[in-house]
Amino acid sequence: MSHPSVAGSPPGTHLWRALTRSPVALAAASMAGLAVLAALIGPLLSPYDPFNPATLNLLDGFTPPLGEGMSGNRFLLGSDAQGRDMLTTILIGSRLSLLVALAATLFSLTVGVSLGLAAGYLGGWIDAAIMRLADIQLTFPGILIALLVFGVAQRLIPTLDDPIRRPPAPEAAALVEVEGLRRSFAAGPRGLLRRREGERRLAVDDVSFTIPRGQTYGLVGESGSGKSTIARLIAGLMPTEAGEVRIDGQPVGARGRRTGRIQMIFQDPMSSLNPRLTVRDIVAEPIRTLGLAGTAGEVTEQVAELLRRVRLEPGAMHRYPHQFSGGQRQRIAIARALSSRPEFIICDEPTSALNVSVQAQVLELMAGLQQDFGLTYLLISHNLAVVRQMADRVGVLSRGRLVEEGPTRAVFDAPQAEYTRALLAAVPRIPRGAGAAA
Structure with a gap:
């Protein structure tokens, strides 16, 4: 017979009483709740935009917790080798982990409830077949199932080995x-200083x-x-x-x-970008040389627009090539190539x-x-x-x-x-x- 104080209690009351009686359980539940809350509002709490490459500065790499990087940025939990803020990385990473867990839970509930309803409602051989399939699935280690899912996904998801899915290009002149x-070119030297004549x-x-x-x-x-x-x-x-x-x-x-x-993008952006010039001067040089802008303000506006086109923040124009990662430097080289139209x-x-x-x-x-x-x-x-x-x-x-x-x-x-x-x-x-x- 149910206890009178429990029978008429609202749902969740018994769970709340159990948590309040155990300080350890209450502390664990509080930490889990805070982690979920931080994941949900992570972008609002993160001090830096993780999707903005212009905020990265290699000079800030390996900054210790509560330290200040060479660029003046402060990092509560320190930074990694590329100068990325660890707090921002944790917040955004926990959000992605929560989304993956939620998607997996919803998928499991959908499949499990559907199979359970089918087995219970239809019964007979359908119930027996579903139970046998469930038994077979439980006998396989989880790692084998994960490898199977990964192999199927690898075939379905395009990679660098797959051509771009774009419509055939029309005939063009x-x-x-x-x-x-x-x-x-002249052949190699013969002897110490002489080259073979005519070769x-x-x-x-x-x-x-x-x-x-x-x-x-x-x-x-x-x-x-x-x-x-x-x-x-x-x-x-x-x-x-x-x-x-x-x-x-x-x-x-x-x-x-x-x-x-005609423009050219070279293999190594670090050797093709002048290390003594800022990004603004590098990208603006073809604009000034070809007379594509009338005033210094117009030059700056064109440089800012080109940086946006290659997915860099316009504020990056005041920095030098060594302050960027390899991918960012190649984006700068692309912006310079585009600057002459x-x-x-x-x-x-x-x-x-x-x-x-x-x-x-x-x-x-x-x-x-x-x-x-x-x-x-x-x-x-x-x-x-x-x-x-x-x-x-x-x-x-x-x-x-x-x-x-x-x-x-x-x-x-x-x-x-x-x-x-x-x-x-x-x-x-x-x-x-x-x-x-x-």
Whole structure:
């Protein structure tokens, strides 16, 4: 028989009485409640915006708790190696953890209640089948089920190995035409100081290709195949021995390259950005040189807008390159390339110096800018997964010659040249499920 004081009590009264009788349980429940509350209102409590890369400063790295970084920022719980506030990281991380736990709980309740109702209402063989399936599931260790879910998700969720899901590009007129490029260099020294008379080594040999407006042309090949030399020839950073580059059908000489229609993003942003200049001066230099703004105020406005375009805060323009992470420096290099309002950008290994997660962010940014500004890219990379994701057409270089060219999917799925097959076969692959087998 129920106790009279409990039978008529509102729901939860018994639980509250049990908690008040146990100080340990009350303290644990209070801490759990505070953690959930902090997760729910984390963005309001965090002192810094975790999604704003302009707030990061490498000089603040490894600041101790209650310490002040070299930039003047204070950190209640200290900072990590990139200068990120640990309190902000904990608050935002707990919010994500709570959302994941909530989603898992709702999924489990939905599946469990549905199966329970079906077994109880229908009964018979359906009830027996559901019970047997539940028994089988309980016999498997949780880690095996987690690996199964991970393997299925890995196939369903796009990664860098998958091409961008975008509609086929319409037929467009060629913006860039490269015809018969040739360049050689003197052979190595003979003896101590003398070079062998007349001997030269071909770095680029009769290379021709076209790039339609608004598309991306990928150039791949082993180290020393001539990719970067072609980039420098097109950009006018070194003279050609033969051949021609045309933009919109017009030959582009040294003077044409200085109009800003062609720009270049280099492999290492730290070595391509002047360390003595602020970000404002770096991005503003092409604007001033080409006369794209009349006053200093207009220059500053254009620099601020370009930084917003590459997802940096305008306040970052007063800092120097060494105060940014590698991904942020590459965004600054992209902003500088955009500042001259180019039609064609040469991207020479733009993500090779970045980690995988930052690579994905930069590639996504480049794809978005291409759509917004109608840009045309020449993408040079050793990373075949990046080329497959970004490029509409691809050319394969070997010893300075273009051995194969065509639509990206056709070249990757059915290569015709022996060298292309060998290049694709050299890509290291980890078989799916190898981790589970181990």
